[in-house]
Amino acid sequence: MSANPNRYQQALSLLRQSQQRGLLSPIYHRLRRLELLAHKLQVDLQAPTVHIAGTSGKGSTSLLVSQILMSAGYKVGLHTTPHLQTVRERMQIDGQLITEDQFSQRFEHVYQQALQIEAKSSYGAFQRQELLFMTALLHFQTENVDIAVIETFMGGEYDPTNIIKPLVSCVTNVDLDHTRLLGKDLISIAMVKAGVIKPQVPFVNGAIQPAVSELFARRAEDLGSPYIEIGQKHPRSAKSLGLNGSLLTAEVMNQFFYDLHLSLIGQHQIQNALMSLYLIQVLRSRGWLIADLAIRQGLKQAFIPGRLEIVDHSPLTILDGAHNPAKCTALAQSMRILFPKKRIIMVFAMKKGKDLLPSLKPLTKIVDKIIVTRFSERKGYATTDLAKLVRQNGIPCTTRLDPTKAYELAKDLAGHDGIVLITGSLYLVGLLRCLWHPVAYDGTLQEDHGKLIFQPGEPQALTDRLSWEKEQRG
Structure with a gap:
């Protein structure tokens, strides 16, 4: 079927409209309205997924995990955020962006079902990022992926992605970003990101701050979630190959990996590769067949636009x-x-x-x-x-x-x-x-978190906001 550019532009127009319609939607209803939408769309929230949060490195880690899984022969969905040039980058299968026609068809369907829920419920209008994420899940399910790697948008507990029931979740690290929304100190930010820890689901902690790690460990213990801490661990050896990436040797969960060639450039990518190895090892422990060769191939073939x-x-x-x-x-x-x-x-x-x-x-x-x-x-x-x-x-x-x-x-x-x-x-x-790399640019459709969630005069740090919204409910 030939592409219909007019239909795609109409879908983008609906996406822009959703930005305005969702301005006043309360965040404490977010997950509930998304669960209703998933049920209406018959999207399986317990389909196999890997959930990746963190201040930095979550995009790179998501890409590395998905590349390794692809090398192992799985059909892999990848949800990333934000996009660089086109919103279609956010939902990929085996490295291929969703087509304009696929996006138009699936987003329109999600949008229409969302309108029906809004008309019958008191949970508020759906926000743009919520509709985009549900479009990604619908795309992955329609195309019968074996597993999907899901990068969070910004936070954790009330992030739109937090409706999934993953096989494993992680926080790559915790640092200061989105401080106006998540909180002005590391503990406040960590409290929000700890929301990705799910009951009985293995959790990998990449944060290095002792207080943050203690918070994550306590939450995992309360939820009965197996807890794995990377902390200050480093590869046993790491050698820069300049513009060709790095060569690293690491011990991860009692297994040695020798001379892995990581194609991503930059010293910081070594820690992202280490996190991806931990996530892969957890999947292996849960029965996923991922050969050492697939790990080598995945790390060597990985490429991320806009990162060095x-x-x-x-x-x-x-x-x-x-x-x-x-x-x-x-x-x-x-x-x-x-x-x-x-x-x-x-x-x-x-x-x-x-x-x-x-x-x-x-x-x-x-x-x-x-x-x-x-x-x-x-x-x-x-x-x-x-x-x-x-x-x-x-x-x-x-x-x-x-x-x-x-x-x-x-x-x-x-x-x-x-x-x-x-x-x-x-x-x-x-x-x-x-x-x-010419493409029809729609980078203006990035998230505007401050406008989507918060209004003038209302608490803006998420930890304060949740308490305020509970008071408003009486």
Whole structure:
């Protein structure tokens, strides 16, 4: 059947409408209304899944787990968030994006069923991310996947993905991000993310903070969930292969893995690979047939757009969607190791509400000049504000409102032997990635968590918000 671009655009229009319709929907009804929608769609919430949460690394870990499972011969669904260029990236099967026709058909069906539930219940309107996730589950079930790897959106307990009953769940790490919504300290954030721990379901903890680990361990014990802690464990050896990734040897749950070639670039990806090995080992213990060769092939073949992605060689141009302190620190460390003596010109923009200074600070230590730009007048920090902050940190800076012109200037300044680094925002990375990988861009359909869930005058940290909403119910 030929593609119908008009129908796809109509589906995207419905998706935009859902952003407005779901503004006032109470978060404490989220999982209940999603369960009703799953029942109406006859989506099996106990189908085999792996549930992956965390501040950073959850996207990479999800990709690695799915790649290993594919190499083992399974048909694998992958739900990721956010997307770079097209919303279809969020729902893939065996590495293939959902087609425009498939998305249109399934999203329309989900949307119509959601409207029927809204008309008969008092649980509020469905929010955009809820409809997208249900579309992904419907797609996976319709196409008869063997297993699906599910990355959370932002939090844990009240995340739309938390309606599934997984085979194993994990938190890759806990750090400061979305502090306005999840809480301003690590324990508050960890309390929210601990919601992915399910009764009697194995849980793997990748956090390194003792207080956070204690919280997770206590929750797992209360729920009777087998608890596995990675903590400060590191591979027995890890050797950088530069732009070819890393070579690592690790002991995971009493099994040695020797000289695994991880294709993903960057020191931080080693910890993500370690988490993926733990998750695979849990699946093996539950009867899933995954050979050592599949693990080797999966790690070697993995690729993630927009994460230390090289898109050009003249000059060397790198895209990385780092947008919080932990990710920007990891990016800076990787760039320092990979390119210790190279001149680096950075094109930078950041979404409003992000922790700007802690994110920018590590990057200022590795770059020679910063070109500040924006991807959206409404969603991005003003270039004047960004430029002022950059100059206060002693880094030469200039501004260009147009991201494409910012990149062209960065190319000229880098010269043939320099490097252009584009980072600070997935919006920016997705927009400029279209220069090398053209696609109908709909990056404006990213989550806007602050608008979707919270209203002016209401508590915004999720731990405070839940108590407030209970009071409103009386």
